[in-house]
Amino acid sequence: VPGADTQSLVADAALVARLRSGDQAAMTELYDRYSSLVYSVALRVLADTGQAEDVLQEVFLQLWRNPGAFNAARGRLAPWLAVIARHKAIDQLRGRREQTDIEDVVLATDARLDEAADRNRASERVRGVLAGMPAEQRKALEMAFFQGLTHTEIAQQNGDPLGTVKTRIRSGLQQLRKAFQA
């Protein structure tokens, strides 16, 4: 329902706005909405519950300390939090200092992800798209997203030509976009 989606979008932005004045209730509300998403991404990357909990803590503390880093006019909170979690988890996986400034993370998507039901539907759709891809293509996308590998590293590990890896990744993202444009 477009109306409900807009309402939720406003609610996310309003909650983030309340963080600017130190509203703890708004912060716990956002945590309750999106902690599962953030934790799932971190756990998938790190395969370690303790480290995933640390990432979960860091992501929301960073939002608490710097709510201005999320620009509601330029994207939605759910994918933004997921991408921040993915960056932090990969940095931790690789034992490196943080390489991404969260204020630089700007992403646009047509997918509705604000309500829990929206995210469940979107999650099923993404899994469906991935299941429909050739195994090599799915593997290349997952190695890039969840392991933070470069296309060169993916090509080396899988024994594929660089050009093939590039094409698979580009084509894979196009398929995801189409699935949410329909």
Next chain:
Amino acid sequence: MSAHEQFADDLALHALGALSGAEQQALEQHLVSCADCRNEFERLRGDAALLALSATGPAAPARSRERFVQAITRERHPRTVRRRRSFFELVPIFATAVVVLICILLWRENVQLRRRLDYALASDVGVRGTWTGMISDERCGASVHDAACASKCIGAGQRAVLVSDASGHIIPIADAKTIAGHEGRHVKVTGTLDQGTLTVKMVELVAVPGSGN
């Protein structure tokens, strides 16, 4: 092949953070000047973020929530922490307070002085002192011609007055007998000014200012 087509594959890789080396540098340089590619890059990042939804797993443990709530309770929000002011920041406040206090004191002093002045002017009671001036009569005032003129006018019933040297005011004298013999003369009078009338206690001749006498 246009620049956009050339970078199409790399944009997808970059959105996943899977580009490196010279290719990454070349693409980032292109993104600085190409708004279309920047927009496409943001969309590809959004597409890539959808992959996060495939990572479904167990919910975050309840202890994580407790830990987080404790952390934000313990950690006062930066915007709500009241910063302690330094001494130098307080100087203008103190200076303003002092100026305001001085203004209030001066205003109160001014009010008191005005009241005293009004009272003195209204009552004009018993001001003792010495005045110098010319003895004349009420009609001639400062234009009295000589002693004979003044004596004649006062004798004819005009009220005796002192034309003050200091202010030029004409001050009525209560009793003409107290200045008898000094009509038309320059004198120093000792007495009391009461209700605008001078009661003379003592009178003596003095030289006219600037006359050399």
